[in-house]
Amino acid sequence: xxxxxxxxxxxxxxxxLKVLARPGLRPTPDRVRETLFNWLGxxxxxxxxxxxxxxxxxxxxxxxSRGAKEVLMIESDSAxxxxxxxxxxxxxxxxxxxxxxxxxxxxxxxxxxxxDLVFLDPPFDQVALxxxxxxxxxxxxxxxxxxxxxxxxxQSAEMLLGLGLERRKYLKAGQVHxxxxxxxx
Numbered sequence: 272x273x274x275x276x277x278x279x280x281x282x283x284x285x286x287x288l289k290v291l292a293r294p295g296l297r298p299t300p301d302r303v304r305e306t307l308f309n310w311l312g313x314x315x316x317x318x319x320x321x322x323x324x325x326x327x328x329x330x331x332x333x334x335x336s337r338g339a340k341e342v343l344m345i346e347s348d349s350a351x352x353x354x355x356x357x358x359x360x361x362x363x364x365x366x367x368x369x370x371x372x373x374x375x376x377x378x379x380x381x382x383x384x385x386x387d388l389v390f391l392d393p394p395f396d397q398v399a400l401x402x403x404x405x406x407x408x409x410x411x412x413x414x415x416x417x418x419x420x421x422x423x424x425x426q427s428a429e430m431l432l433g434l435g436l437e438r439r440k441y442l443k444a445g446q447v448h449x450x451x452x453x454x455x456x
Contacts, residue, residue, distance in 0.1 A: 276329050279304055280313060281336030283362060289354050290327045295394045296351075298327045299421060303444050307419060308333060310440045310451050311388070315339040318387040321411065323374035323404065328355040330390040330419070331367065339388075341366045345377040375403055381411035392421040395446075405434055412454065420450040 275287045276298045290298055299307075316338035322331035325344035328351075335342045344367070346352050352371045359367045370377055378389070389408040393400045401422055408418050418436065420426065425448045431438055432455065440451040 276327055277301070278329070278332050278336050280308055280333065281338070283332065283336040286332075286336075286362065288327055288329055288332060288358055291350055291354055293326075293348060293351065295396055296326050297395070297447075298329050299392065299449075300444060300447065303421070303442060303447055303449050304329070304333055306442050306444075307449060307451065308337065311417065313337060315388070319385060320388045320390070321345065321378065321381070321386050321408075322390045323378055323408070324391065324393045325355065325369075326351060326392070328358070328369070330392070331355075332358070332362075332364075334388065334390075335364055335367050339366065341368075343368050343370060343377070343381075345370045345372065345374045347371065347373060375400075375407045378404070378407035378411055383410055384413050386411045386416060387413055388417045388419065390419045390421075395423040398423070402434070405436070409435060409454070414454060416453070418452040420452060422448050422450075424448055426450055 274290045278286045318339040319341040320334040322344045325346040331342045331344040355369045436452045442449040
C-alpha cells in the first residue's frame with residue numbers, strides 16, 4: 272500500500288510523490304513544510320542541501336523545486352531509494368541525487384563546511400540517534416548554514432548550545448517538533 276504527498280512550492284508545486292508504507296515513515300506534514308520554507312525565505316537558488324533519513328524525499332524535492340543546485344537524499348531503505356530515483360527521472364531533476372546507506376556515514380563523508388542546509392528527521396523511535404545525527408551534520412554545515420531538525424520533543428536551548436547550535440525558529444504541530452537551527456557565531 273502507498274500514499275502520496277504533494278510538493279507545496281516552487282517549479283514542481285502540486286507534484287505528487289509516492290509514499291511507501293514503511294514502519295515509522297512519516298513525511299513532514301504540509302503545514303510544517305510550508306512554515307519551514309517561509310522561515311528559509313522560499314528561494315534556495317544555488318544552495319546545497321542534504322536530506323538525511325530522506326524517507327519519501329519530500330524535503331529534498333521541495334528544496335530542488337525552490338532552486339537548490341545540489342540536493343543529496345540519503346536513505347537506507349532500498350525501496351524508498353528506488354521510489355525517489357524514479358521520481359527524479361520522471362521530473363528530469365537536475366542536481367538531485369539519492370544515496371542508499373547510513374545517514375550518519377553519509378553526512379560524515381561530505382566535505383567540511385560544504386552544505387547550506389541539512390534536513391534531519393531521524394526515526395522517532397531511535398532517540399539515541401538524534402545527537403549523533405546533529406554532530407555529523409555540523410561537520411558538513413557551512414558557518415552560516417541551517418540545520419532543520421524534526422523530532423518527537425522540543426530540544427532545550429542548553430542542549431543545543433552544548434552542541435554549538437542556537438535555535439532560530441521552532442514549531443510544534445501534532446507530534447512533530449520542528450527546529451530551525453544555526454551554528455553559534
